[in-house]
Amino acid sequence: MPSHAKDVQVQLVTEIQDGDRKETMKIQEPGQFFKRGDTQVLTFIEHPEDGEPVSTMVTIKPEHVSIKRSGGVEMRQVFQTSTETENLYHHTYGDFHMKTKTDKVEFRSLEESTQGRLYVSYTMTLNHEVTQAHRLTLTFEEESDS
Numbered sequence: 001m002p003s004h005a006k007d008v009q010v011q012l013v014t015e016i017q018d019g020d021r022k023e024t025m026k027i028q029e030p031g032q033f034f035k036r037g038d039t040q041v042l043t044f045i046e047h048p049e050d051g052e053p054v055s056t057m058v059t060i061k062p063e064h065v066s067i068k069r070s071g072g073v074e075m076r077q078v079f080q081t082s083t084e085t086e087n088l089y090h091h092t093y094g095d096f097h098m099k100t101k102t103d104k105v106e107f108r109s110l111e112e113s114t115q116g117r118l119y120v121s122y123t124m125t126l127n128h129e130v131t132q133a134h135r136l137t138l139t140f141e142e143e144s145d146s
Contacts, residue, residue, distance in 0.1 A: 004034055005032040005033065005034040006032065006033045006034065006110070006142050007030065007031075007032060007142065007143045008031050008032065008033045008042070008110075008116075008140040008141060008142055008143060009028070009029075009030060009031070009141055009143055010027075010029050010030070010031040010044045010138065010139075010140045011026065011027070011028045011138070011140070012025075012026070012028075012029075012046075012136070013025070013026050013027075013136070013137045013138075014026075014134065014135070014136050014137075015134065015135040015137075016132050016133070016134055017132060017133040017134075017135075018132045029044045029045060029046060029047065030044065030143070031044030031045075031140065032044070033110060033116065033142075035109075035111075038061060038062055039059060039060070040059075040060045040107075040109060041057065041058070041059050041060070042057070042058040042060075042116075042118075042138070043056065043058075044056055045071075046069075048072060051072040051073075051092065052071055052072040053072065054069050054070070054071040054072045054073055055070050055071050056068070056069050057069075058118065058138065060107055063080065064080040064105075065105055065107070065120060066078045066079070067079075072092070073089065073090060073091050073092075074090035075087060075088070075089040075098070077100055078100070079100065079102040079120050079122060080105075081103070081104065081105055082102070082103075083101075083102060084099060084100065085099075085100050085102075086098065086099050086100075087100070089126075096126050097126070097127050097128060098124055098126060099124065099125040100122050100123070100124050101122060101123050102120065103121040103122055104119070104121040105119070105120050105121075106118070106119040106120075107119075110140070110141070114141060114142070115139055115140070115141040116139065116140045116141065117137070117138070117139050117140075118136070118137070118138040119136070119138075120134075120135070120136045121133075121134070121135050121136075122134050
C-alpha cells in the first residue's frame with residue numbers, strides 16, 4: 001500500500017432490479033484510498049455473513065472503472081460507458097459468465113469534496129440467461145483522527 005494512502009470509511013450499496021423484484025445490499029467497511037497520476041484506487045475487505053472475506057479493489061480512471069474482488073469470490077468487472085464487457089465470476093457454487101453493459105458512471109473524488117462517491121448504473125447478464133439492472137453507489141470519506 002502506498003505511503004500516501006488515506007484511511008477511509010467505505011459504504012457500498014448495490015441495488016438489483018429483476019423484473020418486479022428489487023434487492024438492496026449494503027456493506028460498510030474501513031478501507032484505503034490513494035491516487036497515482038490520473039488513477040484513483042479504493043481498497044477494502046468485505047466480511048459477508050455467509051462466507052470468507054473478500055478483498056475488493058476499485059480502480060477509477062478517466063476512461064473506465066474496474067472492480068477486482070478476490071477471496072470468497074474471484075472476479076474482475078470493467079465499467080465503460082456505452083460499452084459491453086465480459087468476465088467470469090468464480091464463486092463457491094461454480095463459475096458464472098458475466099456480460100456487463102454500462103449505462104452511466106459518475107465519480108466525485110475526495111479532492112473535490114469531503115465525501116467521495118462513485119455511481120455506476122449497468123445491466124448484467126449472467127450465463128447468457130438472466131439479465132438484471134444494477135445500480136452501485138460507493139461512498140467514502142476520510143476517517144477522522146479523533
